[in-house]
Amino acid sequence: MCGIVGYIGKRDVAPLLLEGLQRLEYRGYDSAGIVVTSPKTPGLKMVKAKGRVRDLEAKVPARFKGTTGIAHTRWATHGAPSDVNAHPHMSADQKVAVVHNGIIDNAGDLRRKLEADGVEFLSETDTEVLTHLIARSTAEKLEDKVRQAVRVIEGTYGIAVLHADHPDRIVVARNGSPVVLGIGEKEMFVASDIAALVTHTRQIVTLDDGEMATLKADDFRTYTTEGTRTTAEPTTVEWEAESYDMGGHDTYMHKEIHEQADAVDRVLRGRIDDRFSTVHLGGLNLDAREARQIRRVKILGCGTSYHAGMIGAQMIEELARIPADAEPASEFRYRNPVVDPDTLYIAVSQSGETYDVLAAVQELKRKGARVLGVVNVVGSAIAREADGGIYVHAGPEVCVVSTKCFTNTTVAFALLALHLGRTRDLSVRDGKRIIEGLRKLPEQITEILKQEEAVKELAEQYADARSMLFIGRVRGYPVAREASLKLKEVSYIHAEAYPASELKHGPLALIEPALPTVAIVPDDDLLEKNRAALEEIKAREGKILAVAHQPQEKADQTIIVPKNEDELDPILMGIPLQLLAYHTAKALGRDIDKPRNLAKSVTVE
Numbered sequence: 001m002c003g004i005v006g007y008i009g010k011r012d013v014a015p016l017l018l019e020g021l022q023r024l025e026y027r028g029y030d031s032a033g034i035v036v037t038s039p040k041t042p043g044l045k046m047v048k049a050k051g052r053v054r055d056l057e058a059k060v061p062a063r064f065k066g067t068t069g070i071a072h073t074r075w076a077t078h079g080a081p082s083d084v085n086a087h088p089h090m091s092a093d094q095k096v097a098v099v100h101n102g103i104i105d106n107a108g109d110l111r112r113k114l115e116a117d118g119v120e121f122l123s124e125t126d127t128e129v130l131t132h133l134i135a136r137s138t139a140e141k142l143e144d145k146v147r148q149a150v151r152v153i154e155g156t157y158g159i160a161v162l163h164a165d166h167p168d169r170i171v172v173a174r175n176g177s178p179v180v181l182g183i184g185e186k187e188m189f190v191a192s193d194i195a196a197l198v199t200h201t202r203q204i205v206t207l208d209d210g211e212m213a214t215l216k217a218d219d220f221r222t223y224t225t226e227g228t229r230t231t232a233e234p235t236t237v238e239w240e241a242e243s244y245d246m247g248g249h250d251t252y253m254h255k256e257i258h259e260q261a262d263a264v265d266r267v268l269r270g271r272i273d274d275r276f277s278t279v280h281l282g283g284l285n286l287d288a289r290e291a292r293q294i295r296r297v298k299i300l301g302c303g304t305s306y307h308a309g310m311i312g313a314q315m316i317e318e319l320a321r322i323p324a325d326a327e328p329a330s331e332f333r334y335r336n337p338v339v340d341p342d343t344l345y346i347a348v349s350q351s352g353e354t355y356d357v358l359a360a361v362q363e364l365k366r367k368g369a370r371v372l373g374v375v376n377v378v379g380s381a382i383a384r385e386a387d388g389g390i391y392v393h394a395g396p397e398v399c400v401v402s403t404k405c406f407t408n409t410t411v412a413f414a415l416l417a418l419h420l421g422r423t424r425d426l427s428v429r430d431g432k433r434i435i436e437g438l439r440k441l442p443e444q445i446t447e448i449l450k451q452e453e454a455v456k457e458l459a460e461q462y463a464d465a466r467s468m469l470f471i472g473r474v475r476g477y478p479v480a481r482e483a484s485l486k487l488k489e490v491s492y493i494h495a496e497a498y499p500a501s502e503l504k505h506g507p508l509a510l511i512e513p514a515l516p517t518v519a520i521v522p523d524d525d526l527l528e529k530n531r532a533a534l535e536e537i538k539a540r541e542g543k544i545l546a547v548a549h550q551p552q553e554k555a556d557q558t559i560i561v562p563k564n565e566d567e568l569d570p571i572l573m574g575i576p577l578q579l580l581a582y583h584t585a586k587a588l589g590r591d592i593d594k595p596r597n598l599a600k601s602v603t604v605e
């Protein structure tokens with residue numbers, strides 16, 4: 001979604017901000033803008049452009065100097081993508097400039113009131129309301145002006161504000177939309193995503209909801225919107241700037257698919273305890289007695305993370321014998337759920353900022369539930385809101401379409417399931433068996449990825465399909481769900497996932513030669529049942545691509561995946577289908593890293 005980047009220091013700010021915006025491009029946007037100033041030459045200089053960051057760069061004049069500035073990539077919500085609607089928004093007196101991520105719910109009402117007072121609006125955006133509110137405040141200090149403005153708005157925001165009369169500072173505020181400060185040597189940065197900061201500093205402060213900050217070149221302070229000082233200790237982010245480079249691959253998706261063996265190695269590192277055939281999960285904050293008292297597990301996430309949660313729920317049921325299920329967080333939070341004190345709630349999110357997941361966590365916490373986070377981005381909102389959790393250590397995932405984070409999240413769930421299992425009735429023998437399986441994963445992933453050429457040929461064959469059906473049974477079903485999501489979001493081919501067991505109850509009516517089926521067929525206790533489903537499809541002349549541990553006679557083609565333990569097979573079986581989605585999208589000439597209409601992290605409702 002939208003991106004914010006800001007800087008205050010001694011350097012020429014425009015090139016620095018443009019570079020920061022480029023690092024946020026992966027989030028998806030339709031226009032961009034920049035405003036700069038400096039204590040030596042006060043006054044705000046602004047340029048905005050519909051289109052890409054390079055279009056903005058082309059419009060920036062040679063004499064666009066400043067040492068303080070804020071910039072933005074906008075994803076249209078209120079008002080079409082245009083130069084005028086792009087951020088920053090400036091007040092009529094040219095003194096206040098604001099960039100904003102999020103949505104102001106009461107923008108309509110506030111706009112009407114301001115218009116009745118004679119304010120003229122230039123854009124159709126909700127953000128412009130904020131600009132006028134700040135500009136009209138009679139408070140002396142910029143901080144107070146911003147504070148007064150944010151207290152009358154309802155909705156979500158991450159904002160950065162410049163004022164021509166206060167060129168020595170940037171004031172920022174957060175409510176529901178990420179704001180991260182980057183602490184440098186006599187220079188400070190702000191961004192909505194650490195991707196824009198890591199080339200400059202690894203010292204990060206993440207603001208909480210309801211928190212504001214003032215950045216000066218050599219100092220920063222944080223406080224609440226009520227004005228109470230807060231303490232903010234910078235933390236060091238591990239992610240290297242190079243992790244954001246493409247590293248010789250044509251897309252981030254391709255790079256991230258190929259990083260999975262290393263990524264899985266990282267999520268396992270230092271966690272396996274051979275002595276007791278279990279794992280150490282330091283951040284869980286759940287002792288053995290508490291773990292034994294859990295009567296249910298409810299996993300909440302969106303999209304791919306929800307699918308990883310479905311796999312996680314099955315692992316927890318199988319290994320720990322605790323009833324577990326997963327539900328889209330976006331649904332859960334709207335159905336006034338019964339919150340049970342004996343249930344362990346787990347919020348899953350790559351970004352740790354997905355609004356629907358965060359809102360579900362906040363609702364659960366308000367009702368006194370214990371919530372764990374399974375999150376990739378360290379220090380993100382969900383990670384901080386949760387009572388404990390597991391970092392999945394996949395490294396930064398830039399492609400909008402999630403691949404390595406999905407895999408690492410499923411491995412993190414395997415670790416949790418093993419841990420919970422070993423505090424309950426899982427035997428030492430089974431604990432050992434799972435640990436051996438976990439250790440095999442990186443090598444098996446490498447083996448799967450070696451089949452890329454063959455998968456590419458298959459993708460080229462299927463690229464002209466108008467629709468595809470994905471089926472799987474029990475362990476295979478979430479794999480089918482995720483593979484179908486991957487194909488549709490990156491190739492725009494319609495895809496539907498169904499439990500193989502449900503075929504007879506409806507979807508069999510769809511089967512004909514023009515509808516290919518991708519079937520997940522693990523060598524487990526349901527193999528024969530899955531084979532029967534393939535027979536039914538073949539009898540109706542349906543084409544079948546199987547992902548299996550051994551060749552499937554009824555399938556037109558089979559991608560063979562190395563066998564692991566039954567419980568861990570779902571971690572591997574989706575990987576060739578990530579490649580299938582990638583190569584199908586490539587054959588169709590899609591914008592692989594930035595599929596249309598999608599954003600990397602959905603920080604609005």
Ligand code: AGP
Nearest residue numbers: 303304305349350351354401402
């Ligand atoms: C994944 O390919 C998607 N683009 C999307 O479904 C994503 O998984 C979802 O929006 C949740 O994001 P999160 O993991 O950052 O919370």
